Each structure stands twice: as structure tokens, then as C-alpha cells.
Amino acid sequence: MNKFIRVNMTTREVAMQETPEKYAGLAGRALTSTFVYDEVKPTCHALGKNNKLIFAPGFLSGTTAAQSGRISVGAKSPLTGTIKESNSGGSFSQKMAKMGIKALVIEGMPADDKFYIVKIDMNGVVLDEAPAEILNGCGNHEAIKVLSAKYGDSVGIALAGPAGEYRLPTANISFKDPEGHIRSAGRGGLGAVLGSKKVKAIILDDTGAPLSVPIAKPEAFQAAAKAFAKALVTHPVTGKALSAYGTDVLINILNEAGGLPAKNFTAGRIEWNDNISGETMNATITERGGEGKVSHGCHTGCIIRCSQWYPDKNGKYITSGFEYETVWALGADAGIKDLDDIAYLDRAMDDVGVDSIDVSVAIATAMAGGLLPFGDGKAALEAVKQIAVPTPMGRILGGGTAIVGKLCGLFRTAVVKDQAIPAYDPRAVKGVGLTYATTPMGADHTAGYAVATNILKVGGYVDPLKKDGQVELSRNLQIATAAVDSTGMCLFIAFAILDIPEGFNALVDMINARYDLALTADDVTALGKSVLKTERAFNAAAGFTNAHDRLPEFFEYEPCPPHNVVWDFTPEEIDEVFNF
Amino acid sequence: MTVEVRLFATLRRHAPASPNGVMAVEMPAGSTVLELVRALNLDPKEVHLIMVNGTGCGFEQPISDGDRIGLFPPVGGG
Numbered sequence: 225m226n227k228f229i230r231v232n233m234t235t236r237e238v239a240m241q242e243t244p245e246k247y248a249g250l251a252g253r254a255l256t257s258t259f260v261y262d263e264v265k266p267t268c269h270a271l272g273k274n275n276k277l278i279f280a281p282g283f284l285s286g287t288t289a290a291q292s293g294r295i296s297v298g299a300k301s302p303l304t305g306t307i308k309e310s311n312s313g314g315s316f317s318q319k320m321a322k323m324g325i326k327a328l329v330i331e332g333m334p335a336d337d338k339f340y341i342v343k344i345d346m347n348g349v350v351l352d353e354a355p356a357e358i359l360n361g362c363g364n365h366e367a368i369k370v371l372s373a374k375y376g377d378s379v380g381i382a383l384a385g386p387a388g389e390y391r392l393p394t395a396n397i398s399f400k401d402p403e404g405h406i407r408s409a410g411r412g413g414l415g416a417v418l419g420s421k422k423v424k425a426i427i428l429d430d431t432g433a434p435l436s437v438p439i440a441k442p443e444a445f446q447a448a449a450k451a452f453a454k455a456l457v458t459h460p461v462t463g464k465a466l467s468a469y470g471t472d473v474l475i476n477i478l479n480e481a482g483g484l485p486a487k488n489f490t491a492g493r494i495e496w497n498d499n500i501s502g503e504t505m506n507a508t509i510t511e512r513g514g515e516g517k518v519s520h521g522c523h524t525g526c527i528i529r530c531s532q533w534y535p536d537k538n539g540k541y542i543t544s545g546f547e548y549e550t551v552w553a554l555g556a557d558a559g560i561k562d563l564d565d566i567a568y569l570d571r572a573m574d575d576v577g578v579d580s581i582d583v584s585v586a587i588a589t590a591m592a593g594g595l596l597p598f599g600d601g602k603a604a605l606e607a608v609k610q611i612a613v614p615t616p617m618g619r620i621l622g623g624g625t626a627i628v629g630k631l632c633g634l635f636r637t638a639v640v641k642d643q644a645i646p647a648y649d650p651r652a653v654k655g656v657g658l659t660y661a662t663t664p665m666g667a668d669h670t671a672g673y674a675v676a677t678n679i680l681k682v683g684g685y686v687d688p689l690k691k692d693g694q695v696e697l698s699r700n701l702q703i704a705t706a707a708v709d710s711t712g713m714c715l716f717i718a719f720a721i722l723d724i725p726e727g728f729n730a731l732v733d734m735i736n737a738r739y740d741l742a743l744t745a746d747d748v749t750a751l752g753k754s755v756l757k758t759e760r761a762f763n764a765a766a767g768f769t770n771a772h773d774r775l776p777e778f779f780e781y782e783p784c785p786p787h788n789v790v791w792d793f794t795p796e797e798i799d800e801v802f803n804f
Numbered sequence: 805m806t807v808e809v810r811l812f813a814t815l816r817r818h819a820p821a822s823p824n825g826v827m828a829v830e831m832p833a834g835s836t837v838l839e840l841v842r843a844l845n846l847d848p849k850e851v852h853l854i855m856v857n858g859t860g861c862g863f864e865q866p867i868s869d870g871d872r873i874g875l876f877p878p879v880g881g882g
């Protein structure tokens with residue numbers, strides 16, 4: 225894997241280089257964040273010509289290792305103004321790795337108004353004009369069909385939806401999954417960066433590429449891959465629970481724990497939990513049959529299979545990747561009590577290409593601000609569809625939670641660094657609150673998922689309502705996550721590797737066997753630390769200080785029922801998270 | 805005393821009469837979670853998370869009249 229491709233949209237020139245020495249030992253998030261730090265002017269406008277967008281498969285992408293097909297995308301974020309790494313499933317990462325591409329960079333921006341398709345195959349890179357039929361509001365589901373018909377059914381696709389074309393701050397990058405459905409690099413508006421460079425889509429045709437990436441020590445790799453898969457299958461969460469109930473099983477858990485933010489973060493528990501729970505989702509899919517599937521993997525090689533196909537009453541596919549965070553935001557925070565309404569909203573957000581967390585929390589915020597009727601799923605769906613036009617209402621919602629909160633004159637706006645706070649109330653799950661406050665990404669649960677230890681009792685137990693132990697927990701998880709995000713692995717492997725030491729060792733062994741290295745667990749920690757430090761250094765140069773590492777003030781003085789707790793970390797305590 | 809038990813995920817198969825897993829259970833005063841779990845004929849090995857009134861705890865936790873007790877098998881997401 226040594227091709228480093230740069231597509232300059234100002235000159236429309238393509239440079240296919242050998243990977244620079246400096247990046248040879250990096251992949252995934254470590255590569256995207258180091259590159260953005262090196263080459264993107266921190267004070268640039270995220271939608272201007274000086275921002276650069278980089279795609280990089282992880283260390284283990286393109287191998288037979290389970291869960292290794294996540295693609296990392298990096299740039300300066302138009303939503304947060306910070307550095308951003310967002311990763312996704314789909315077939316892009318595996319194909320890119322097999323084609324020998326270490327990284328793909330899109331830079332510059334054309335002077336004219338035409339949109340382009342960047343097509344990459346084993347012969348090189350071509351820029352085509354984007355077909356008119358997929359522009360100006362064409363939904364992603366249709367665009368994927370058109371592009372698949374034009375370039376072949378089995379190509380990998382990364383796509384800016386209508387929201388990306390309009391450069392809205394919540395625009396995501398959508399990736400085609402093996403069945404032609406959609407997975408997203410959701411957070412931070414990277415679709416707007418792609419759109420600003422006038423790239424509508426990137427096509428990867430891996431015809432003629434080897435079936436696997438080269439493995440330095442195949443036997444050692446096979447043994448480690450087997451041990452790794454065994455850990456995933458053995459752990460009850462990765463082996464059974466995630467495939468049975470999906471991530472939405474968390475509705476009832478957080479509801480019981482009093483940490484399910486409800487009615488725009490004014491409570492931590494709801495009574496209509498059974499309308500929207502993972503148990504109900506599972507029962508509904510099973511009962512409706514048809515195209516519904518209780519479990520599904522978002523890329524070839526996923527054995528955890530947390531995704532699903534949610535069908536309508538007639539058994540016809542509505543959406544997949546129907547995640548807890550989306551169901552929570554619409555179901556609990558916005559009070560939409562009908563799972564079908566939520567499924568259609570999820571589909572509509574995928575179709576216009578927006579982050580389903582930021583826009584769903586924006587809907588709850590708009591309801592609190594009187595812009596939409598509370599709990600009204602149909603009105604919310606109409607509003608989301610307007611993003612494709614875009615009407616002023618569409619632009620407002622596509623602006624994300626921070627903008628909606630401002631426009632509605634609300635102090636109760638759940639964002640950090642202008643990115644929406646997801647599905648775990650920081651007052652009642654304090655460890656994840658520290659992650660929201662301090663991660664270089666803006667509020668993001670995945671950056672250091674302390675919920676695992678605070679609520680799920682994975683990797684030990686730290687009382688979610690107390691401050692003790694949370695700083696170390698958030699710090700250690702953020703470090704580990706930065707490393708895992710560099711492997712191409714789905715983050716859910718963490719459940720297994722936190723509890724099963726052989727699983728963690730096998731992960732390191734796989735990397736060593738793939739590249740003929742001798743990394744130790746300490747090296748992995750060191751990598752995670754250095755990624756975080758690089759990201760924070762970018763943010764500092766972009767103007768961010770410790771004062772930005774704070775939660776919205778209302779968490780400090782509005783107690784969250786049923787536990788009636790407030791956010792009580794001092795600034796000094798919060799700043800300890802990044803003291804390493 | 806009466807406690808409100810809430811069974812989740814796969815544990816709900818032990819409460820066929822209440823599809824949402826919620827039931828009122830009579831227990832002698834001074835019982836613990838473990839005694840409750842046994843009275844419900846649940847295998848303690850299947851129970852990974854216990855919440856009494858929204859607070860995580862272990863099997864030895866004493867329970868009181870009116871408590872809301874949530875029981876979960878190992879589950880996760882994110």
C-alpha cells in the first residue's frame with residue numbers, strides 16, 4: 225500500500241506519488257490527522273481553497289481481519305472549526321487498501337461551478353463531469369443507483385449529498401455499502417468540504433486489484449486474526465447482544481440509568497421508552513419479515529453485525545444503520561413516539577446526506593424553540609426533506625444544532641464546539657461528559673466511550689454519578705480510541721478487547737504480522753497519545769483554548785431528573801484529561 | 805413488600821405475561837437483588853447489569869418496598 229494520490233481541483237491535475245516517508249508508518253486517523261496538521265492552514269476557512277480533504281484506510285484494511293473495513297476521512301471541520309476525523313463502513317476502505325492506495329487527498333477548488341466525479345481504477349485517476357441528473361437535490365439513494373449503473377455495480381462510492389453540494393455544516397460523506405445502501409462519515413460536515421471542492425462523488429473500481437493486501441508474515445497473521453475473531457465471538461456484547469438488538473438496546477439501559485436526555489435535555493428518563501427501544505425494533509423487524517433483517521454488517525468482514533434492515537409495514541426496506549443515537553435524538557429528545565416516523569426520518573437524512581445526530585438534535589432544539597411542533601414526526605420529516613431544495617427551513621436545520629439554538633434564542637443548546645451532544649446525559653454519565661468537553665472533535669461519544677465503563681460495566685466499573693476515576697477513564701479511552709481509529713477497525717471491537725486481553729494482543733499481533741513490525745501495547749498507547757496531541761496542536765493553532773473544552777453552562781445549574789444531578793467538574797479538573 | 809421489576813433484552817422471555825418486561829413482584833422485607841433474581845427463576849449468570857432506582861449495583865444490594873429494579877443481560881452499543 226504505497227500510492228499517495230493528490231487530486232488538485234484548482235488545476236484539475238492528479239499526482240500519483242509514492243507515499244512520503246513520513247506517512248509510511250501511519251494509517252487511518254493517525255494519517256489523516258497528521259496530514260491535516262502538516263498541510264492545512266489551521267486558520268483557513270474550512271470551505272475555502274486552503275482546506276484539504278484526505279481519505280485513508282486503516283492499518284488492517286484490505287486484510288481478512290474481522291471488522292477492518294472502516295475508512296477515515298479528515299479535514300478542518302466547517303461545523304466545529306477544529307480538526308476532524310470521521311470514519312465509516314461501506315466497501316471503500318477495503319477497496320482502497322487492495323488497490324494499494326495509502327491515501328487520497330482532494331485539494332484546491334475549481335473556479336467554475338461544475339461538479340466532478342473523481343474516478344480511480346488500477347490505471348489511474350480520471351475526472352468526469354458529474355451527470356446532471358444526480359445534482360441539485362437528487363437524493364443519495366438515487367445517486368448511488370445512477371453511479372452504479374454508470375460505473376458498475378461493484379464499485380465503491382463516496383458521495384456528497386444535496387447538503388454537501390449546498391455546503392451545509394452538517395453535510396456528511398455517504399459511502400455505498402455492499403448492498404448499495406448507505407453508511408456515513410457523519411460528523412463534522414466533511415460532505416460540505418467535498419462539495420466546496422466541487423467533487424460530487426469518488427468512484428473506486430478495484431477490478432484487477434489483488435484480493436488481499438500483501439501480508440509480511442501470513443501464518444502469524446492468520447493465527448492472530450483467528451484469536452481476534454475468537455475474542456469478538458466470545459464476548460457476550462460483540463458475540464451476541466449487538467447483532468440481536470443493535471445499538472438501540474441502549475434506549476432502555478440509559479432510560480433505567482436516568483441518563484437518557486429527554487425533551488431537549490430537560491430530563492433523563494421517559495415513559496414511552498418501549499415505543500422506541502431496541503427490543504421493540506427487534507420485535508418489529510421480526511414480525512414484519514419481508515426485506516427486514518435483525519442483523520447486518522456494514523462492510524464485508526464484519527462479524528459483530530450491529531446494523532439491521534428496518535422494513536415498513538409491508539416488509540419493504542426503509543433504512544439500515546438505524547442507530548441508537550438517531551433513535552434517541554428523535555424519539556426521546558424530540559419526543560417522536562413512533563419508530564416508523566423515526567425510520568423515515570433516518571432514511572431522509574441519509575438521502576439528503578446530513579449527520580443524523582446533529583440534525584436530529586437540531587430538530588429537538590427547533591421544537592424547544594417553537595420552530596417545529598414538539599413530538600411531530602411528520603412535520604420533522606417535511607422539514608428534513610426541504611434540505612434537498614434547499615428552502616430557508618432546510619438550510620436552518622442543515623445548519624445543525626448550534627445554529628438552530630442561536631436562531632431560536634435558546635441557552636439550552638446541547639453542543640460542544642458547535643457539534644451536537646449525543647445520547648448520554650453528561651450530568652448522569654459523567655465520564656462521557658469529560659469526553660464531550662475535551663475531545664479535539666467537538667462533542668462526540670465515540671471519541672472516548674466512557675459509557676462502557678460507567679453504565680455497561682465493560683472494562684471495569686466507574687460510578688457514572690460520581691467524579692472519582694472519570695478523568696483517567698476518559699483520558700485512557702480517548703487515547704485507546706485514537707489508536708483503534710487508526711487500525712481501520714470498527715470501534716465496537718473495544719467491548720471485546722477491553723475485557724479480553726488475548727483480543728487486544730491479537731490486534732497488535734495482526735498489525736505486526738501485516739507489516740513485519742514489533743509493536744508492543746505501549747507503542748499502541750504512544751500512537752494514540754501522539755494522534756491526540758497532533759489534533760490538539762492543530763486546534764490550538766486554529767484558536768482553540770482550554771476555555772473551549774467546556775460543556776454548555778445550563779448543565780451546571782439545571783438538575784437532571786430522576787437523579788437530579790448537575791455537571792460539577794471544575795475547569796481545572798476538566799483540563800486534567802489532556803494532561804499527559 | 806412489592807417491588808417493580810423491569811426485565812430487558814433476552815431476559816424478557818422470562819416474563820411472557822408482560823411483553824414489556826415490567827411486573828410487580830411480592831418479596832419478603834429485607835430481601836436482596838439475588839433473592840429476587842432467584843424468586844423470578846432467573847439464572848444469575850445471565851444477569852449482567854442491575855439497576856435499583858437507576859443506580860447500578862450488585863446482587864448483594866438490599867431492596868425496599870416500591871423500588872424500581874432493572875435487570876439486563878450483557879448488552880452494549882454506542
Ligand code: SF4
Binds near residue numbers: 716
Ligand atoms: S459492528 Fe456495526 S458499525 Fe461495526 S462494522 Fe459491523 S455493522 Fe459496521
